[in-house]
Amino acid sequence: MQALHFGAGNIGRGFIGKLLSDAGIQVTFADVNQEIIDAIATRHEYPVNVVGEQSTTEIVKNVDGINSTSNEVIDYIASVDLLTTAVGPQILARIAPTIAQGIIARHNRGNSKPLNIIACENMVRGTSQFKQEIFKALPEELQQWTNTHIGFVDSAVDRIVPPATSKTGDILEVTVETFSEWIVDETQFVGIIPTIKGMQPVDNLMAFVERKLFTLNTGHAITAYLGFYNGIGTIRDAILDERIRLIVRGAMEESGLVLIKRYNFDEQKHMAYIEKILSRFENPYLQDDTARVGRQPIRKLGADDRLIKPLLGTFEYQVKNTNLLIGVAAALNYRNNDDEQAVKLEKLITEKGVKQAFCEISGIDVNNSIVMKVEEIYTAMQDHQFV
Ligand SMILES: NC(=O)c1ccc[n+]([C@@H]2O[C@H](COP(=O)([O-])OP(=O)(O)OC[C@H]3O[C@@H](n4cnc5c(N)ncnc54)[C@H](O)[C@@H]3O)[C@@H](O)[C@H]2O)c1
């Protein structure tokens, strides 16, 4: 089996590429970072440090690399069996026209073998959104053929992989936590579902996507924003601060009650899931900066993302939301001149006021009672009358 993976970054090398390669699949990475691609194409292998109480270094072998803007990519798409991505949600629309060209080439070459596409991004049904972008660039007469021969498989991915500095200066070396979870929607594959150790097919993906995004990522983001607010640089140090931990746990419990009601999760198991996540944030073997986890605050304040979607759920199911509201206000308080979206957020708040800025970003109606509460907490934080 052959796979083309877009994005040779942390998750690409440290998680998805590794699982595929471990399963005996020939993986080619496509990336815009020429230095990384050259290194992969020259060495055909790289080390992954799996760190925890028992740390190991594993070598991912038999991999290749190509520049994602080269024409060669089209040939790959025309022939591979699996196409995966871990590029970031904002990049999917950018690479969609290339995928469409590859599909056209696949069709024109008479390749009717199944191809499955899986976007491994922190998004709700990211592959389905990717499909829409790909279809915008496909001629109408090819759409039916594409629906028959190509599976667009949604997934949930969970493994904390921050950028790490290699002691030997190896630009391909990546450091990952021991935990990993890759869940895919078994109902969306075309052809036989490949057996890949560590990839779990399920028939109720939405429950898994929301459980992960609205627990781990909700808690992670709030840890990052409250950490930043308190001048703390790493997720571990932030979550070890008792005041922050209380709010983060509280926010995960609030979103948890929504999830329990929505998906009928077992309450005890869900609370254990939250505790496990808190211990993962504390991982002493990883250095994860609050700036990485807080990156792109406008995306994170979006209607379908980790802060607003669970907050709206608390109204739907009539559960408490004090801590989620603090998380949202902390996100609005995030300032980082190295983060394009943080700069844009600050500008929007300065120009329009926090209320208007928040409503524009989150899609929440200005008359919704949430808005006033968020504004109150935001202002208290601005006046340093907060944790
Ligand atoms: N790092 C984590 O802990 C983690 C865990 C789960 C999910 N994710 C998700 O995985 C995705 C990737 O995150 P990451 O942390 O690996 O980011 P990253 O920045 O380390 O990797 C992204 C890679 O995509 C490449 N890229 C950018 N534009 C491209 C293009 N046009 N074509 C090909 N490659 C391109 C970049 O050069 C980079 O190598 C995100 O959606 C993130 O939310 C990350």
Ligand SMILES: O=P(O)(O)OC[C@@H](O)[C@@H](O)[C@H](O)[C@H](O)CO
């Ligand atoms: O990648 P983002 O920006 O959507 O979110 C930042 C982190 O919360 C995220 O990368 C986690 O580390 C990851 O989702 C763990 O599985």
